[in-house]
Amino acid sequence: MIKCQIPNIVQALKPDIVIYNEGVFPHGPESSTDVNVAFRKKYCSDDGYTGFDFEETKQIIAQAAEDYPHIEWHLGTIEYPVGMSADDAYSYAVSNFQTYGIEIQEGDILLPSEADAFNMESDAEKIDELLNAMQPGEAISTVWWDFGSTQYYIEQRMHPDINTVTKSRRFAICFKAWEHYFGVIKNFTSQNYTTTTKLVDLKTYHYPWFSTGKYLKLRCDILNRPPGYWNEYLKGHYKAIRESIDRTFEPSVMIRPTNTNNYRFIKYIDTEHPEAIKYHGCWILELPPIPENIYL
Numbered sequence: 320m321i322k323c324q325i326p327n328i329v330q331a332l333k334p335d336i337v338i339y340n341e342g343v344f345p346h347g348p349e350s351s352t353d354v355n356v357a358f359r360k361k362y363c364s365d366d367g368y369t370g371f372d373f374e375e376t377k378q379i380i381a382q383a384a385e386d387y388p389h390i391e392w393h394l395g396t397i398e399y400p401v402g403m404s405a406d407d408a409y410s411y412a413v414s415n416f417q418t419y420g421i422e423i424q425e426g427d428i429l430l431p432s433e434a435d436a437f438n439m440e441s442d443a444e445k446i447d448e449l450l451n452a453m454q455p456g457e458a459i460s461t462v463w464w465d466f467g468s469t470q471y472y473i474e475q476r477m478h479p480d481i482n483t484v485t486k487s488r489r490f491a492i493c494f495k496a497w498e499h500y501f502g503v504i505k506n507f508t509s510q511n512y513t514t515t516t517k518l519v520d521l522k523t524y525h526y527p528w529f530s531t532g533k534y535l536k537l538r539c540d541i542l543n544r545p546p547g548y549w550n551e552y553l554k555g556h557y558k559a560i561r562e563s564i565d566r567t568f569e570p571s572v573m574i575r576p577t578n579t580n581n582y583r584f585i586k587y588i589d590t591e592h593p594e595a596i597k598y599h600g601c602w603i604l605e606l607p608p609i610p611e612n613i614y615l
Contacts, residue, residue: 320435320526321376322379323596324434324435324437325379325383327437327593330440330443331437331438331442331443332438332443334430335391336391336392336421337383337392337393338416339393339394339395340395341373341395341396342369342398342399342412343359343399344399345399345400345402346403346405347541347542348507348541349508349542350405350406350508353543354541362537362540366398368396368397368399369396395418397411397415406505406506406507406508410504413504414500425455425495429492429493429500430490430492431492433525435527436523436524436525437524437593437595438521438522439591440594440595446521449491449519453493455493455494455495456495458491458503458512460488460489460516460518460519461487461490461518461519461522461523462485462521463477463488463523463525464522465477465527466525466527466528467528467555467574468529468556468560469559469560469563469602470563470592471562471563472563472586472587473585473586473590474582474586475571475581475583475584475586476582479588481581481586485518486510487516488512489506489512490516490521492504502515503515524592524593526596528556529600529602548575548577551574551576552574556574558572559572560603568587570587571584572584
């Protein structure tokens with residue numbers, strides 16, 4: 320995923336410094352998973368806290384440093400203390416600047432993010448204007464769109480035709496004091512940023528289910544759900560993939576049968592996407608139509 324994300328960051332956000340921190344949260348991203356020895360043996364490298372693909376990650380960051388030498392690149396590892404919550408782990412991961420000899424000054428723009436979040440490259444000028452207009456102590460959030468297994472399906476509750484909820488997440492913080500910074504980023508689990516940020520007219524595209532093989536298995540195992548939940552979820556996951564390939568879209572695909580509201584479904588959407596994500600292996604290619612006289 321970060322192979323796609325890196326050029327997106329460079330083009331859409333135009334950063335001076337990029338930091339990737341790697342390390343498994345002790346209780347997963349929702350503070351509800353037992354990340355035990357068996358889990359670490361299955362999904363971590365030999366150190367027990369970085370991902371099984373960490374060697375590849377190091378190569379990707381090294382290549383980024385060659386491709387974009389005007390940007391300062393850092394890749395670090397974090398062994399979080401046993402028992403640390405997801406909120407505290409995330410807060411630490413996006414604030415350990417001193418590890419890299421970086422001193423944050425008032426007025427610096429900080430963009431805490433995640434490895435599967437993208438912005439439109441065509442919004443680069445708009446993003447630049449928004450960031451340059453920020454004052455110390457201000458924070459902004461963007462509309463957050465969660466996509467399913469392909470680019471054609473979005474969480475139904477976020478679909479613009481449904482719009483039962485406008486999900487937003489922190490995007491940028493103009494640094495003034497650590498108390499303010501932590502006040503914004505501490506809501507990682509609740510994802511409630513309505514009182515700490517100003518929502519701007521900008522979208523962030525989130526692709527958590529662009530996963531296959533061991534990555535998809537990890538995605539399921541890191542999120543604690545009732546027995547049988549993932550079997551039902553993955554039926555819808557793969558149905559959406561089949562329909563995207565065949566171009567036989569159903570308006571909605573059920574992924575959570577036990578839910579009784581819009582959380583049950585992902586919904587078909589035909590919308591623009593960042594260019595960089597189109598190079599991901601889960602992107603469904605736009606194949607040309609087959610001519611009627613192909614056999615003649």
